Amino acid sequence: MLASQIIEPGTLVATNDRVSVSVRMPWYRSLPLSSLTGIALSIDGVDVPRESITWKTTDGGSYLLDELAPRHDKWWFVLDSARIEGDLPDLPHGTEYEVHVHIGLHIPYLPVGEGFITIEEQDKKTMEMQMAL
Amino acid sequence: MSDTTLGTPIQGTTLYSFTRFWHGRQMTFEDLVREVARRGLGPGLEIVGFQSIRNFPDVDEAFVNQFKTLIDETGLMPTALGANADQGLRRDRRLTNDELVEYMAAQIDVARRLGFPIVRVQYSLTPDDMERLLPIAERANVTLGMEIHAHHTPCHPVMQALLERYEKLGSPRLGFIPDWGATMVQVPRTLLDTYRRRGIAPELIAAVDDYWHSQHGNGGPDDAAQHKQFEEFVELARRHGAEDIAVELAVNATGLFGHGEIEEWTEILPWAVHTHGKFYELDSDGEEPSVPIRSIISAYVNGGYSRTISSEWEGFHWNDWENSFDVIAAQQKLLRDSAAKSGSRMVTDLSEARALLGSQSVVAR
Numbered sequence: 001m002l003a004s005q006i007i008e009p010g011t012l013v014a015t016n017d018r019v020s021v022s023v024r025m026p027w028y029r030s031l032p033l034s035s036l037t038g039i040a041l042s043i044d045g046v047d048v049p050r051e052s053i054t055w056k057t058t059d060g061g062s063y064l065l066d067e068l069a070p071r072h073d074k075w076w077f078v079l080d081s082a083r084i085e086g087d088l089p090d091l092p093h094g095t096e097y098e099v100h101v102h103i104g105l106h107i108p109y110l111p112v113g114e115g116f117i118t119i120e121e122q123d124k125k126t127m128e129m130q131m132a133l
Numbered sequence: 134m135s136d137t138t139l140g141t142p143i144q145g146t147t148l149y150s151f152t153r154f155w156h157g158r159q160m161t162f163e164d165l166v167r168e169v170a171r172r173g174l175g176p177g178l179e180i181v182g183f184q185s186i187r188n189f190p191d192v193d194e195a196f197v198n199q200f201k202t203l204i205d206e207t208g209l210m211p212t213a214l215g216a217n218a219d220q221g222l223r224r225d226r227r228l229t230n231d232e233l234v235e236y237m238a239a240q241i242d243v244a245r246r247l248g249f250p251i252v253r254v255q256y257s258l259t260p261d262d263m264e265r266l267l268p269i270a271e272r273a274n275v276t277l278g279m280e281i282h283a284h285h286t287p288c289h290p291v292m293q294a295l296l297e298r299y300e301k302l303g304s305p306r307l308g309f310i311p312d313w314g315a316t317m318v319q320v321p322r323t324l325l326d327t328y329r330r331r332g333i334a335p336e337l338i339a340a341v342d343d344y345w346h347s348q349h350g351n352g353g354p355d356d357a358a359q360h361k362q363f364e365e366f367v368e369l370a371r372r373h374g375a376e377d378i379a380v381e382l383a384v385n386a387t388g389l390f391g392h393g394e395i396e397e398w399t400e401i402l403p404w405a406v407h408t409h410g411k412f413y414e415l416d417s418d419g420e421e422p423s424v425p426i427r428s429i430i431s432a433y434v435n436g437g438y439s440r441t442i443s444s445e446w447e448g449f450h451w452n453d454w455e456n457s458f459d460v461i462a463a464q465q466k467l468l469r470d471s472a473a474k475s476g477s478r479m480v481t482d483l484s485e486a487r488a489l490l491g492s493q494s495v496v497a498r
Contacts, residue, residue, distance in 0.1 A: 001450050002152075002153075002450075005157070024156070025156075028149065028152045028156065028184055029181055029183040029184040029217070030183045030187075030189070032219075032222055034222065034224050069224040069225075072223050077187050077188075078156060079155075079156070079158060106224070107221070108220065108221035108222050109218050109220065109221070109255050109257060110221075110388070111220060111221060111257055112360070113360070119380075119381075119384065120380050120381075121381075122377075
């Protein structure tokens with residue numbers, strides 16, 4: 001749902017060794033951070049290393065991907081952005097980059113079998129990379 | 134209610150229909166409510182707590198006061214608060230029944246504070262859970278409505294078990310909320326059109342349509358049959374090289390586009406405390422080709438249903454080219470015409486709606 005809304009245009013930012021992009025939730029209602037799964041970011045087809053990725057919330061929270069599952073006490077409000085940040089991979093110099101984000105969401109009110117339905121959504125957008133000091 | 138008394142359903146809207154305006158930060162909560170009123174899409178107003186309210190169900194007094202002021206200003210009438218039975222909140226285990234009852238109690242209390250007479254609940258709640266929630270609902274002066282949403286239909290064992298408990302308890306504070314997506318006649322045409330525009334193989338689109346129809350006519354599937362259909366849709370997409378839409382297609386085709394029969398609604402109408410008037414699209418004649426609205430309204434009117442119906446547009450999942458307020462207005466025109474053709478009418482006046490609901494405060498079953 002609303003997959004084309006995931007990547008916020010013009011929000012690709014790099015520092016010396018880190019890169020981040022701002023994202024929206026591909027769902028209609030707030031969900032706990034424990035719902036997040038399968039977060040992935042790649043730029044021009046080069047994966048940002050999974051273990052380097054942190055999930056940054058608008059209230060200043062910062063979580064490694066493996067730290068998200070136990071955080072059913074923290075909520076992602078449907079109107080809030082989040083940032084996916086990770087180690088900047090080696091990329092050819094260019095003016096524009098193709099950003100690809102994958103977000104999976106466990107839907108906590110849709111039980112199926114022993115688990116719950118997992119929605120898999122992805123978005124791809126091309127944008128300039130802003131350099132931050 | 135007598136067999137010869139025709140129902141006069143009450144018109145209304147759920148803000149869920151306007152998800153794109155809300156999610157896209159194009160309209161605030163107040164904007165949405167005021168626009169519903171300005172366009173005459175009420176008087177009923179439904180919201181989903183976890184969609185519309187930050188920190189829900191931890192709601193502060195400022196929001197409560199702001200909401201009540203807004204309701205007074207707009208002349209709308211709160212109908213149902215959508216609660217969520219998030220049994221899968223934790224990843225290490227399911228919530229226990231105690232935890233889930235407590236989780237729901239907090240949301241029921243928000244309904245009480247905001248003035249919603251009905252709380253929509255979901256099927257993670259067992260008959261035992263509902264029985265435990267009954268005194269909480271009584272204290273809060275609200276009614277609990279279990280949503281019957283595809284793939285479920287009234288005949289599904291989960292809903293039949295709830296009905297059995299309802300009949301044993303005999304309380305007017307327990308009921309169902311039919312969602313018309315449970316009784317569709319085909320996959321929405323606008324979804325298939327969208328797939329065409331996205332370059333999905335025409336053979337796959339035809340196969341999706343054919344497979345859905347091949348599963349139709351036997352009523353709603355049980356859980357095992359739904360699971361099998363889910364796998365079949367995934368396999369269909371993969372076979373046609375459309376891996377990227379496989380899961381989405383299967384989720385929608387088995388979780389949104391239901392195979393139930395309209396007659397099933399008739400059987401549980403005495404227990405229907407509110408309704409989600411789900412629809413996806415209107416054609417150039419103003420008809421809904423995928424949800425048989427005229428037949429459903431006929432069943433409602435003849436079944437004596439005089440409660441609220443929230444127009445709920447779910448076409449926004451793929452339809453980003455139509456204005457959701459225009460679409461709701463067009464569907465409500467169809468509802469009114471359908472009621473008229475069935476020898477009755479939809480109630481659109483606030484005072485009449487309040488009086489009508491007040492007269493049914495003790496449900497005759």
